[in-house]
Amino acid sequence: MLRIIIGQQLSVKAAATIAARVDAAMDGEATPERFLGLEDDILRRAGLSAAKVRYGRGLAEAIAEGQFDPDGLHLLDDAEALEKVTALKGFGIWSGRMYLMFSLGRPDIWPADDLGVREGVRRIRGLEDRPSIKEADALGEGWAPYRSSAALMCWHILNNAPA
Structure with missing residues (x-):
């Protein structure tokens, strides 16, 4: 911690x-x-x-x-x-x-308030602008009950894919 x-x-x-x-x-x-x-x-x-x-x-x-x-x-x-x-x-x-x-390894945690997750969502979804926390939260619903994996994918894309 x-x-x-x-x-x-x-x-x-x-x-x-x-x-x-x-x-x-x-x-x-x-x-x-x-x-x-x-x-x-x-x-x-x-x-x-x-x-x-x-x-x-x-x-x-x-x-x-x-x-x-x-x-x-x-x-x-x-x-x-x-x-x-x-x-x-x-x-x-x-x-x-x-x-x-x-x-704790929880599978369905969605940190929509994380800037990296929001930027990753923007890239994955091909959005022009980075989504707000509220928008990212709504977009993350489609990945339930495995939103932790989706967050990891967002961070991976942020750090490893071209902008």
Whole structure:
């Protein structure tokens, strides 16, 4: 979940670089306690913004104090799991959807608010303009109940096909 915080509003490459630095700062021991034991300046030098340090600490504290159980999320349906994740400070709907899609392997998550997904939809559908979130949400309905795969296809086309 920390990687999702790190990846917010960053390129995949930048997020991977920062995540590797944070992992190194934790000596490969990615636990809430280890993260909480790191000084803010160490996390900032690793590349985390002040806000991402706060969000990471909030996540680590919620897990360490038993207020949030990431291991139990797989038992919940999509809506319930999304509600639990987005209740955490720093986890909006995009972050929650990314967690459900990539960490829980949910097959029908459609992140219509993701710019890359919307641009991928534009290219797939041959649209002149990038669809709005509302338009992309409606266009995604046709891919249910496998919208996670459609989102992956959108990102693939965005990153690998000519504009």
